[in-house]
Amino acid sequence: MIEEKHVNVLKTIVGEDFVTTSKPIRVSYIAKSIMDIDSETADVIIRPESVEEIQEILKYANEHKIPVTPQSKGLSGGTATPTIPGGILLDLSRMDKIIEVDLDSRYMVVEPGVTNGQIWGYFREHYPEWVPPIPDGAPSEGSVVGNTLDRGFSVVTSKYGPQADLCLGLEVVLPTGEVLKTGSWALPGAKPFYRWGIGPDMTGLFLGAQGTMGVITKLATQIVPHMPYIDLELLGFETAQELQDISLDILKQEIGVMVQGGPWWLVPGVRQREELEKQGLLDIDAWRQKKYYVPNYMMNFEIWAKTEPELQEQKQTIKEIVEEWRNKGAKAEILPIHPKAKATRLKKPNKIAIPYASYERTSKKGGGFLFITWYLPWKDTAEFCQICEDEMPKYGFDPIYWVASIKNGRDCIGMPIVCYSAQDPESVKAVNEFDKATSEIFLDRGWLNYRPRKLVHAPMMYERAPDYYNMLVKFKKLLDPNGIMHPGSLNMNFLEGYP
Numbered sequence: 001m002i003e004e005k006h007v008n009v010l011k012t013i014v015g016e017d018f019v020t021t022s023k024p025i026r027v028s029y030i031a032k033s034i035m036d037i038d039s040e041t042a043d044v045i046i047r048p049e050s051v052e053e054i055q056e057i058l059k060y061a062n063e064h065k066i067p068v069t070p071q072s073k074g075l076s077g078g079t080a081t082p083t084i085p086g087g088i089l090l091d092l093s094r095m096d097k098i099i100e101v102d103l104d105s106r107y108m109v110v111e112p113g114v115t116n117g118q119i120w121g122y123f124r125e126h127y128p129e130w131v132p133p134i135p136d137g138a139p140s141e142g143s144v145v146g147n148t149l150d151r152g153f154s155v156v157t158s159k160y161g162p163q164a165d166l167c168l169g170l171e172v173v174l175p176t177g178e179v180l181k182t183g184s185w186a187l188p189g190a191k192p193f194y195r196w197g198i199g200p201d202m203t204g205l206f207l208g209a210q211g212t213m214g215v216i217t218k219l220a221t222q223i224v225p226h227m228p229y230i231d232l233e234l235l236g237f238e239t240a241q242e243l244q245d246i247s248l249d250i251l252k253q254e255i256g257v258m259v260q261g262g263p264w265w266l267v268p269g270v271r272q273r274e275e276l277e278k279q280g281l282l283d284i285d286a287w288r289q290k291k292y293y294v295p296n297y298m299m300n301f302e303i304w305a306k307t308e309p310e311l312q313e314q315k316q317t318i319k320e321i322v323e324e325w326r327n328k329g330a331k332a333e334i335l336p337i338h339p340k341a342k343a344t345r346l347k348k349p350n351k352i353a354i355p356y357a358s359y360e361r362t363s364k365k366g367g368g369f370l371f372i373t374w375y376l377p378w379k380d381t382a383e384f385c386q387i388c389e390d391e392m393p394k395y396g397f398d399p400i401y402w403v404a405s406i407k408n409g410r411d412c413i414g415m416p417i418v419c420y421s422a423q424d425p426e427s428v429k430a431v432n433e434f435d436k437a438t439s440e441i442f443l444d445r446g447w448l449n450y451r452p453r454k455l456v457h458a459p460m461m462y463e464r465a466p467d468y469y470n471m472l473v474k475f476k477k478l479l480d481p482n483g484i485m486h487p488g489s490l491n492m493n494f495l496e497g498y499p
Ligand SMILES: Cc1cc2nc3c(=O)[nH]c(=O)nc-3n(C[C@H](O)[C@H](O)[C@H](O)COP(=O)(O)OP(=O)(O)OC[C@H]3O[C@@H](n4cnc5c(N)ncnc54)[C@H](O)[C@@H]3O)c2cc1C
Pocket: 034, 035, 069, 070, 071, 072, 073, 074, 075, 076, 077, 079, 080, 081, 092, 112, 135, 136, 137, 138, 139, 141, 142, 143, 144, 145, 146, 147, 148, 149, 150, 151, 152, 153, 154, 209, 210, 211, 212, 214, 215, 216, 217, 353, 354, 486
């Protein structure tokens, strides 16, 4: 437990009201991480308001070797904060200013506490023709900064690439108290318009770093046009191979801002399992024979256009490609969508992911779900589907998983959605065993976990890439000589006393 004398000094930096060691409050920070099974409890929560306060906190923590875990909104869904018990949890949610929107160079600058809901609402009110890259299915209370640092995927990832690709520059406070700006921002007076900056770009060291390298206090990221004509095309497929190949043909036409789907299991996955069992609806045939018809696999193509004819043209292209494949014997079809389902899907930020938490929930079990997310080449999507279908049932999970296109189908985000009982140790054990076993299979194929868990993906990935890991540790030691930043995360465990 952190000594009281340290807490008192920290209070002098940010003010008494913004430092707490209250147990219920500290524990409530864990409860916020809906999908997180590795989080521990910090000793003290600090809520700074400025860069200067963060500099002071980090200098003090560095001097006294106190671990610091930065958190923007704590809804990462897979990245534990903190990964080890104790230390300071730096809650950055008070830093919630939208600092700049530049419609000519098309970027925005935001602080870590700016939420998805806040920035989306701000753009709808002030800049309705533009879109800030909020994550696709994440809660409204999550942050764009956290999502970018996590290298997540946004509402426009299928067209413009994942969040990290849109990042133009960062302002970072290092554990030494120094402030670093990356990209063109590094040049005093320059705007953050150019990611690659004035020399070798350092931005990437902080993306995917899970708070192990420094505290990000500002993010400059691209904004993209919000088209007035929007629609959703739902495609059904007989096989995962059809899903992969037919979607790729459409994606090569650069159609769709968000293109995502998966097996029929996604549909019952958002309902209460108990209820489905009672009604006999956990059987695919029951679904197919009744009015609940669903095809084996589905993809949603969210399409945006400047004009109605442009929208129709894109829909026509999809139709023609599906017809071509049908002529070759494929069972693909364009399906009607219920207006309510369409409205739910098109709403931003949407709440699509949340109901998975009720899937396993009964009076006896606590509902829990974990999105375990992988990046792979799109041409491996069918293989990914098959592995999920083979492996998930072995560990007692229904094969609920999700796939989405990145940059017009160059890559795929593949995600087993593990619905488990958070209050049942056996269920948690099964999650870990499943995760480890599938990580071996996925890593063997050269696929990457993008939000590595401390006990599973991080050690497994780095073990396979020792040269890369050793170089990363050298960079880490340069930026964070005492290893105070989020020890335990990303396998960087070298703060004495913190395994
Ligand atoms: C129901 C649900 C649905 C989701 N759907 C999506 C989705 O569709 N797309 C998607 O990409 N993600 C999704 N996520 C994941 C998650 O919401 C995002 O990655 C999220 O935006 C992270 O933001 P945050 O502020 O909550 O991050 P946090 O949890 O605060 O932090 C994430 C990581 O970054 C580090 N970090 C945070 N802020 C800083 C900082 N300022 N400086 C240094 N390090 C920092 C933390 O230490 C942590 O390791 C979902 C999560 C949930 C719970």
